[in-house]
Amino acid sequence: MTTLSPEQQAIIDAPLDPLSVVACAGSGKTLTAVRRLIEVRKRLGDHRGRVALLSFSNVAVKTFQSKYQALAQNLPAGIGRDRIEIDTLDGFITSNILRPHAYRTMGTTRTAFLVMGNEPFLKRFTFKVSYSLEEESHPLCITKMHIGLQTEDVCFYYANNNQKVALDTAYALNIVNCLGRNGAYTHNLGRYWCHRVLSEQPAILRALARRYPHILIDESQDINTLHQAILEQLMKAGTKISLIGDPSQGIYEFAGANCDFLTQYEQRPAIKNYALTRNYRSVPSIVELANNLSGRSDTADRAAPETLPGAFFIAYKNENAERERLVAAFGAAVLAAGLKRQCSAILCRGRGDLLNELSGNAPIGQGLVKGFAKAAILRDKLQDYLSAFETIASCVAGLLADPPDNLVAMITRPASYPEARSLRREVWKFTRNQDTGLPSALLAAKSRWHTLLLERSRNFLALLQDRFDLETADNLGRKLAKTKLLDAPLMVGGDLVTAQDARIRVDTVHQVKGESLDAVLYLAARKDVVALLGGVKTEEGRIGYVAVTRARNLLWLGVPANSLEELRPELLSRGFQEHLLSPSHP
Numbered sequence: 111m112t113t114l115s116p117e118q119q120a121i122i123d124a125p126l127d128p129l130s131v132v133a134c135a136g137s138g139k140t141l142t143a144v145r146r147l148i149e150v151r152k153r154l155g156d157h158r159g160r161v162a163l164l165s166f167s168n169v170a171v172k173t174f175q176s177k178y179q180a181l182a183q184n185l186p187a188g189i190g191r192d193r194i195e196i197d198t199l200d201g202f203i204t205s206n207i208l209r210p211h212a213y214r215t216m217g218t219t220r221t222a223f224l225v226m227g228n229e230p231f232l233k234r235f236t237f238k239v240s241y242s243l244e245e246e247s248h249p250l251c252i253t254k255m256h257i258g259l260q261t262e263d264v265c266f267y268y269a270n271n272n273q274k275v276a277l278d279t280a281y282a283l284n285i286v287n288c289l290g291r292n293g294a295y296t297h298n299l300g301r302y303w304c305h306r307v308l309s310e311q312p313a314i315l316r317a318l319a320r321r322y323p324h325i326l327i328d329e330s331q332d333i334n335t336l337h338q339a340i341l342e343q344l345m346k347a348g349t350k351i352s353l354i355g356d357p358s359q360g361i362y363e364f365a366g367a368n369c370d371f372l373t374q375y376e377q378r379p380a381i382k383n384y385a386l387t388r389n390y391r392s393v394p395s396i397v398e399l400a401n402n403l404s405g406r407s408d409t410a411d412r413a414a415p416e417t418l419p420g421a422f423f424i425a426y427k428n429e430n431a432e433r434e435r436l437v438a439a440f441g442a443a444v445l446a447a448g449l450k451r452q453c454s455a456i457l458c459r460g461r462g463d464l465l466n467e468l469s470g471n472a473p474i475g476q477g478l479v480k481g482f483a484k485a486a487i488l489r490d491k492l493q494d495y496l497s498a499f500e501t502i503a504s505c506v507a508g509l510l511a512d513p514p515d516n517l518v519a520m521i522t523r524p525a526s527y528p529e530a531r532s533l534r535r536e537v538w539k540f541t542r543n544q545d546t547g548l549p550s551a552l553l554a555a556k557s558r559w560h561t562l563l564l565e566r567s568r569n570f571l572a573l574l575q576d577r578f579d580l581e582t583a584d585n586l587g588r589k590l591a592k593t594k595l596l597d598a599p600l601m602v603g604g605d606l607v608t609a610q611d612a613r614i615r616v617d618t619v620h621q622v623k624g625e626s627l628d629a630v631l632y633l634a635a636r637k638d639v640v641a642l643l644g645g646v647k648t649e650e651g652r653i654g655y656v657a658v659t660r661a662r663n664l665l666w667l668g669v670p671a672n673s674l675e676e677l678r679p680e681l682l683s684r685g686f687q688e689h690l691l692s693p694s695h696p
């Protein structure tokens with residue numbers, strides 16, 4: 111069993127007050143938060159209240175749940191084991207506020223339902239962005255509307271390529287309220303409705319605070335302004351909220367999460383302050399580099415291993431052949447250091463061409479075909495049947511002429527719509543069965559996969575019309591065009607790849623947040639390296655910091671060759687070593 115550090119133990123044993131825990135990368139926030147959850151619930155004894163541990167991604171929630179299950183096995187009976195909840199913050203507000211109570215505030219009689227963007231009725235709910243007096247965007251789907259808080263007032267905006275354009279509040283509210291009267295909300299608007307429910311239905315707020323006397327929030331640097339407003343409402347009503355996070359890893363500023371809540375929380379009078387400063391993940395040279403970048407002085411728990419560990423920069427020319435050589439050299443270095451390729455990753459800054467090229471994932475289709483392709487990959491590569499099913503439900507809605515507005519919710523929410531059971535079963539059959547439903551992701555996408563998709567979608571839509579009176583949309587051929595499909599399969603056969611020559615995973619930095627990786631190659635552009643060296647005060651700098659701190663043993667920073675002379679001195683002074691890519695390397 112893991113021996114807890116005094117810092118970790120102090121957090122677990124802290125009084126039942128709201129806490130602020132500012133923690134460094136790799137400091138064991140997961141273990142500490144789960145142990146604190148168990149301890150708080152234990153100390154509540156017979157109190158009927160529930161304790162919630164909330165985070166931001168489904169991956170984090172799964173990790174917490176499995177850690178909790180492992181620890182809960184040894185717990186004595188009768189300490190409120192069933193009165194804990196582990197969820198995402200959005201999942202928590204959806205099940206406790208939106209679904210049961212939002213319809214009253216929205217002015218509808220139906221249970222609020224989430225729309226994904228493919229629902230045909232959303233054509234009535236578009237908005238336009240005015241870039242200037244003369245220039246206006248084409249109509250955009252309401253799912254693209256963002257919402258935030260500015261000095262206590264809601265504001266609506268559109269964000270694209272780091273550009274944020276404010277919308278007129280009255281104009282946006284009119285569309286949002288109309289959508290609300292249909293019972294519908296988008297992912298972003300869900301938080302707006304929660305906030306309004308808690309303001310306009312104070313009895314619900316009081317009941318919620320009684321039901322959840324304690325809430326712990328992990329990754330608190332990702333709390334956005336509307337999340338914060340909802341949490342402030344709960345706090346005022348009596349819930350004790352503890353925040354755990356690392357401000358240096360705040361990389362969702364573009365989505366309204368600016369870290370202020372976490373960094374300023376410790377100054378509030380009722381808050382008890384704690385810290386985690388021991389990094390259990392990375393070797394000392396990587397912790398030292400992370401300290402240099404963030405201005406922190408955390409301690410490495412690990413000793414340096416015997417095989418060559420550490421942080422290196424390597425120049426590369428941004429051309430196909432040269433990148434391939436770099437990737438091959440990285441793979442060889444991973445093996446030479448006795449590390450696992452399956453536990454390593456090549457990281458890119460964003461979801462651009464570079465990521466597609468390196469991962470072999472050429473753009474896959476467009477519109478609804480892209481959705482079906484994504485579902486095939488979810489099912490066949492990741493074995494994530496539930497997400498594949500939900501994606502298909504949304505695509506199918508887009509293929510119907512005039513489906514009920516809440517069709518996707520009817521299919522995907524069995525508890526709310528028991529009457530839609532047989533429809534749900536048919537969508538499940540289409541999802542599961544590679545021979546009669548969604549074709550296998552191993553088939554050539556543009557030819558065989560697409561032909562079968564067309565044929566089977568037609569059959570499936572005929573069945574929906576026949577049995578459920580759901581009419582097919584007109585221009586099916588156009589909706590299911592093969593644009594942007596390649597003739598390669600959507601995925602490579604998993605069993606063809608052995609552990610030895612397994613491709614190293616290629617991903618974005620955002621995608622690996624929260625993970626520990628044996629080795630990391632961060633393929634940076636010049637601006638990414640400059641931002642990384644500039645420290646964690648900017649979002650771009652924090653993205654670099656997250657990339658660096660994922661690495662357990664080996665970190666390679668790929669630096670564009672034409673910027674090497676300029677960047678070398680600072681890279682060396684920050685703690686990187688130079689590694690030369692041998693010209694003769696395969």
Ligand SMILES: Nc1ncnc2c1ncn2[C@@H]1O[C@H](COP(=O)(O)OP(=O)(O)OP(=O)(O)O)[C@@H](O)[C@H]1O
Pocket residue numbers: 112113114115118133134135136137138139140141356359390391623624625626659
């Ligand atoms: N007391 C401990 N002794 C030894 N190892 C520990 C201890 N606490 C945590 N660890 C290990 O440290 C590693 C990093 O922990 P974890 O993933 O929870 O970090 P984190 O704080 O969430 O980091 P990040 O914010 O960078 O994602 C894990 O492998 C975990 O098992």
